[in-house]
Amino acid sequence: MVRLAELLGERIYAMVLDLAAIFTLFVQVVSWAVRPPSEIRNIVKQMEEVGIRSMPVVLVTATFTGMVLALQSYAGFQRFGATSFVGSVVALSITRELGPVFAGLMVSGRVGASMAAELGTMKVTEQIDALVTLATNPVKYLVVPRVVAATIVLPVLVVFADLLGIVGGYFVSVHLMGANPYVYMAKTYQYLQFKDIYTGLIKASVFGTLIALISCHHGFVAQGGAEGVGRATTRAVVASSMMVLVSDYFMTSLMF
Amino acid sequence: MIAIRGLSKRFGKKVVLDGLELTVPKGKNTVVIGGSGTGKSVLIKCAVGLLRPDAGEIRIDGQDIIRMDERELVRVRRRFGMLFQGAALFDSMDVGENVAFVLRRLKLYPESHIREVVEEKLSMVGLRDIQRLMPAELSGGMKKRVGLARAIASEPDILLYDEPTTGLDPIMADVINDLIISLRETIGVTSITITHDMASAYKIADQIAMLYKGKIIEVGTPEQIRTTSNPVVAQFVHGRAHGPITDESEEFVRFVSR
Numbered sequence: 001m002v003r004l005a006e007l008l009g010e011r012i013y014a015m016v017l018d019l020a021a022i023f024t025l026f027v028q029v030v031s032w033a034v035r036p037p038s039e040i041r042n043i044v045k046q047m048e049e050v051g052i053r054s055m056p057v058v059l060v061t062a063t064f065t066g067m068v069l070a071l072q073s074y075a076g077f078q079r080f081g082a083t084s085f086v087g088s089v090v091a092l093s094i095t096r097e098l099g100p101v102f103a104g105l106m107v108s109g110r111v112g113a114s115m116a117a118e119l120g121t122m123k124v125t126e127q128i129d130a131l132v133t134l135a136t137n138p139v140k141y142l143v144v145p146r147v148v149a150a151t152i153v154l155p156v157l158v159v160f161a162d163l164l165g166i167v168g169g170y171f172v173s174v175h176l177m178g179a180n181p182y183v184y185m186a187k188t189y190q191y192l193q194f195k196d197i198y199t200g201l202i203k204a205s206v207f208g209t210l211i212a213l214i215s216c217h218h219g220f221v222a223q224g225g226a227e228g229v230g231r232a233t234t235r236a237v238v239a240s241s242m243m244v245l246v247s248d249y250f251m252t253s254l255m256f
Numbered sequence: 257m258i259a260i261r262g263l264s265k266r267f268g269k270k271v272v273l274d275g276l277e278l279t280v281p282k283g284k285n286t287v288v289i290g291g292s293g294t295g296k297s298v299l300i301k302c303a304v305g306l307l308r309p310d311a312g313e314i315r316i317d318g319q320d321i322i323r324m325d326e327r328e329l330v331r332v333r334r335r336f337g338m339l340f341q342g343a344a345l346f347d348s349m350d351v352g353e354n355v356a357f358v359l360r361r362l363k364l365y366p367e368s369h370i371r372e373v374v375e376e377k378l379s380m381v382g383l384r385d386i387q388r389l390m391p392a393e394l395s396g397g398m399k400k401r402v403g404l405a406r407a408i409a410s411e412p413d414i415l416l417y418d419e420p421t422t423g424l425d426p427i428m429a430d431v432i433n434d435l436i437i438s439l440r441e442t443i444g445v446t447s448i449t450i451t452h453d454m455a456s457a458y459k460i461a462d463q464i465a466m467l468y469k470g471k472i473i474e475v476g477t478p479e480q481i482r483t484t485s486n487p488v489v490a491q492f493v494h495g496r497a498h499g500p501i502t503d504e505s506e507e508f509v510r511f512v513s514r
Contacts, residue, residue, distance in 0.1 A: 118348075121347075122346075125342055125344055125347075126340045126341070126342060126344040127344045127345075127346055127347070129301070129306050129338075129340065129344065130338070130340055130344040130345075130346070130406075132304075132305075132306055132333070133304055133306070133333060133336060133337070133338040133407075134357055134358040134361065134406070134410075135330060135333060135334050135358055135361055135362055135410070136357075136358075136361050137326075137330075
């Protein structure tokens with residue numbers, strides 16, 4: 001029992017240290033981002049990596065989320081004859097919550113893993129030390145472009161995710177459940193406010209920052225060869241997925 | 257000249273460097289020898305500012321780099337070139353981009369000249385027409401040579417070699433030895449090499465220093481080291497399993513003491 005408490009204590013202590021290190025990294029990123037020379041070429045390269053290459057997986061996820069949402073709400077609302085509200089439920093759930101969160105989770109898995117693995121490999125093969133000896137700050141050269149790119153690109157991904165989620169919901173309701181297309185679209189717009197969309201996009205932006213910071217941190221502290229890189233990658237994915245959900249709760253409670 | 261005084265570094269409870277003293281004369285090659293895990297890498301990583309020591313000073317032409325802030329350190333690091341043990345080439349870039357990296361970062365040449373300059377640096381290490389190859393396509397010896405070309409690209413006056421011959425076949429190891437000597441003779445760099453390859457140490461060194469238990473226990477010319485009377489140094493340079501190093505280390509006791 002004492003042993004268990006010790007173990008738990010150690011884990012919590014390690015987590016606090018990690019959080020402190022990630023916060024320090026954030027401060028460094030901000031201070032290096034504003035100093036010349038600009039890393040614009042690397043930022044564009046990372047935007048392509050985070051944005052364009054994540055597009056297929058995010059869009060497929062969003063479409064099916066919208067579809068299953070329509071299916072489930074239809075089944076539920078049928079019980080009290082309110083099926084005309086399915087459109088509103090789909091639109092609000094997707095834009096406020098599911099679009100950003102699922103995009104965040106998919107990007108955590110795809111981009112978080114690749115960032116942690118790439119930086120981790122660079123760390124254990126001394127490439128990061130080599131950068132320093134070649135007059136280059138690793139945070140500025142490696143972390144700033146990734147964080148900036150993820151912060152900018154995630155909201156863009158979510159705009160498309162929102163659209164396709166709503167299209168997926170429309171398809172299921174209208175073509176499979178036989179809802180009236182005009183009523184469905186009218187209900188979709190009726191309760192949807194601009195605020196629902198932009199708060200979702202702000203969330204997405206924060207997720208992007210968090211995912212890139214956490215994954216770069218775990219890559220930077222990797223040690224011990226291939227196994228260490230594997231461990232760093234796992235930690236990056238687990239930690240950034242968790243942070244997406246945790247920060248989502250707190251942002252939601254602040255914004256609505 | 258590099259003067260290292262009272263350098264100490266510990267990781268957790270393990271004391272790696274314990275008040276180390278070493279003077280590295282200008283234009284000469286100083287070779288630091290010592291067993292695996294004795295802190296040779298830690299020493300040169302402190303010298304280039306990759307690691308912060310706990311105490312001591314490292315003066316480069318009189319300036320103490322340990323008390324410098326990051327900005328000053330960046331300026332001083334431009335005088336350094338470092339060859340890493342595994343070459344540490346950027347594997348997302350081709351050979352040409354690797355060698356040109358520091359030239360582009362510091363904008364030392366206009367973009368139109370870069371290819372030419374890179375080709376010149378590569379020819380200094382005996383390579384040509386390989387700018388388009390990726391690091392993964394190179395052999396170990398070629399990687400080291402590209403790493404060396406990258407290290408000398410910004411024309412540093414101090415070069416640090418981390419085990420330059422480790423993992424190479426004897427012929428390629430000697431090619432690297434010759435390169436180290438010719439760089440010292442042609443561009444007059446001051447260098448620190450860490451190695452446990454005694455054949456290489458005797459060949460390239462102007463002075464050899466032995467690192468043991470966190471301190472430099474003997475410094476001398478290759479000839480002085482070869483004929484040393486210090487039993488610890490003698491055991492190491494002659495590669496004997498029996499002697500003071502193995503008697504004192506628990507790591508070896510089980511195998512050697514009987």
